[in-house]
Amino acid sequence: MTERTADPAVFRTEQIALVDLLDRVLAGGVVITGDITLSIADVDLVTVSLRALVTSVSTLVESRERSA
Amino acid sequence: MAAKARCVWLYAVAAEGGRYGFAAGGAIPADVAGVCGGPVRMVSADGLTAVVEDVDEREFGAAALRRNLENLDWLDRTARAHHAVIEAAAERGPVVPMRLATVYSSEAKVAGMLRQRAADLHSALSRITACSEWGVKAFAAEPAAAEAPAPQEQADPGTEPTGPGAAYLQRRRAQLTARRSSREEAMISAQRIHADLERHSVSSRLYPAQSPDLAGRQAKMVLNAAYLVTDERADEFAAAVADLAVGHPSVRLALTGPWPAYSFAGDPETAEQP
Numbered sequence: 001m002t003e004r005t006a007d008p009a010v011f012r013t014e015q016i017a018l019v020d021l022l023d024r025v026l027a028g029g030v031v032i033t034g035d036i037t038l039s040i041a042d043v044d045l046v047t048v049s050l051r052a053l054v055t056s057v058s059t060l061v062e063s064r065e066r067s068a
Numbered sequence: 069m070a071a072k073a074r075c076v077w078l079y080a081v082a083a084e085g086g087r088y089g090f091a092a093g094g095a096i097p098a099d100v101a102g103v104c105g106g107p108v109r110m111v112s113a114d115g116l117t118a119v120v121e122d123v124d125e126r127e128f129g130a131a132a133l134r135r136n137l138e139n140l141d142w143l144d145r146t147a148r149a150h151h152a153v154i155e156a157a158a159e160r161g162p163v164v165p166m167r168l169a170t171v172y173s174s175e176a177k178v179a180g181m182l183r184q185r186a187a188d189l190h191s192a193l194s195r196i197t198a199c200s201e202w203g204v205k206a207f208a209a210e211p212a213a214a215e216a217p218a219p220q221e222q223a224d225p226g227t228e229p230t231g232p233g234a235a236y237l238q239r240r241r242a243q244l245t246a247r248r249s250s251r252e253e254a255m256i257s258a259q260r261i262h263a264d265l266e267r268h269s270v271s272s273r274l275y276p277a278q279s280p281d282l283a284g285r286q287a288k289m290v291l292n293a294a295y296l297v298t299d300e301r302a303d304e305f306a307a308a309v310a311d312l313a314v315g316h317p318s319v320r321l322a323l324t325g326p327w328p329a330y331s332f333a334g335d336p337e338t339a340e341q342p
Contacts, residue, residue: 021151024201029165029333
């Protein structure tokens, strides 16, 4: 992980961290229901490492419970 | 042998045509590979254009997706490819990003969705036009290891226990107290920082804190927020983050972005509803 040094008070990384990306692509974005083949909210992320990685799991569980 | 079964992966939706060139037949630069490695193309209906890719059902159909989403390497690769296409599209003009793994059985179903959701999608587009998303994370700055005991922890001399074990416990307790109070201070700072950044943004969204192991830092995360910021105020926003970092030594701040407006594309009140 590289960090910019131009502004010592705030650190910025050059490469996108997967955990930041998953926050956005799994919990953000427009959610479409209906004709899609599978809603990600219907996927039970059972792999422990994956559940830990995806901080948005709680969001997914909530949306699954709401639509149930 | 039968032809491979295909389905359609949806990346983003844009307003059709205009100076951005979002139109059926349009394409994203060829050097941006989609999730299935194929070319990315466009489907239009009702003044909207969807950015899509034909994908192999054996990897991206419902059953395969359910399995593959559990595979961290696949998820990493696919999330990055999804993001790369959305970013390339966002360079052309405003786009509404779709959640990962939005897959249709046919192009006709995508066009049907554009017609059915046209009003929502147009209003999402107008909400995010000329804006970008910025991520701000705050981590509690750990106190120095050899910090002196906090005043309230200095025991009454009359009851002070003796012996190396007791001294260790006392030192340990002082360390824990110092860490706890520095975390409380960090959480108060996080609230103030968030309140301040809300004033520099159009809207905001709070995400759950990331686990320390996975965030790549041992420090406790006390803020994980996304802000929708107009492009003309982007420099002002970054400057505000830098000022806040200086003004709040109990936290370290990390800024990410600009991101396509992932966290602000759906209507928070209705997006999750069927």
